[in-house]
Amino acid sequence: MLLSEKQITQLKRRVRETPHPREMILDVLHAIQDANGWVSDEGVELAAIILGLSPLQVEEVATFYDKIYRRPVGRKVIHICDSICCWSRGSEALMQRLQQLLGIAAGETTIDGMFTLLPTCCLGACADAPALRIGKTLYGKVAIEQLEAILDGERTEVSS
Numbered sequence: 559m560l561l562s563e564k565q566i567t568q569l570k571r572r573v574r575e576t577p578h579p580r581e582m583i584l585d586v587l588h589a590i591q592d593a594n595g596w597v598s599d600e601g602v603e604l605a606a607i608i609l610g611l612s613p614l615q616v617e618e619v620a621t622f623y624d625k626i627y628r629r630p631v632g633r634k635v636i637h638i639c640d641s642i643c644c645w646s647r648g649s650e651a652l653m654q655r656l657q658q659l660l661g662i663a664a665g666e667t668t669i670d671g672m673f674t675l676l677p678t679c680c681l682g683a684c685a686d687a688p689a690l691r692i693g694k695t696l697y698g699k700v701a702i703e704q705l706e707a708i709l710d711g712e713r714t715e716v717s718s
Contacts, residue, residue, distance in 0.1 A: 560604050561593055569608050579609045583619045587626050596627040624678050632667040632674040634712050637691045639681040648702075649688040653677065655702050659709060672713065 561569075569589060573582050586608050590601040597605075597620055605620075606613040620626045627635070638644075638653045653664060656675055660668050667674040673692075683689035686698025692712050700708070 560590055560598075560601055565589060565593070566604075566608060573609055579611060580615070580619075582609060583611070583616060584623065584626075587616070587620055591626060595633075596630050624676070630667075632672050633716055634672060634693050635674045635676060637676050637678040637681060638664075639679075639683065639687070639689045639691075640677045641680045641684070641687075643684040644681075644688040647687040649690075651702060652688055652690065652700060652705065655705055659705060672716065673709075 569582070569586055572585070573579050576582050583605065586605045587597055587601070590605060591597050594601065602616050602620055603613050605611075605616045609616065620628060625637070636656065638649055638656065640649055640653070653675075657663055660673055660675060662668055662673075662675055664675055664677055678691075681689045681691050681696060683696055683698050686696075688700055689696060689698045690700055691697070692708070695712075697704075697708060
């Protein structure tokens with residue numbers, strides 16, 4: 559089951575209380591993603607039912623936002639900001655080093671299913687460029703020398 563009956567009931571109530579159901583698309587997609595790790599086609603269909611929209615209307619939003627995952631991802635998703643601020647301060651080198659450390663290319667997931675590495679157009683952390691986000695943790699002013707310790711900390715957090 560993608561969501562519990564209780565979660566579905568709560569989301570439907572919130573949709574009814576919202577003047578425009580489209581305003582809730584991301585909330586519903588995030589609930590499905592939080593419960594399952596990603597949003598499958600079944601997840602899009604469930605979201606459409608909850609929202610009273612067509613699956614196409616939900617899919618349009620799901621595929622627009624790069625933080626809604628439409629395919630399985632690792633337990634931790636690493637987003638490397640590649641906006642002009644981060645790029646000009648070394649995010650490209652961070653991406654290359656992470657690819658080496660993880661043994662994967664951008665868009666791939668490590669063999670153990672721990673990390674998926676994704677570029678992202680903005681993390682909203684321009685003042686702290688270069689920035690990356692792992693899960694819900696934002697790292698700013700990241701130096702290449704910090705990457706191994708950051709990854710080790712994220713691995714430790716999962717195994718705790």
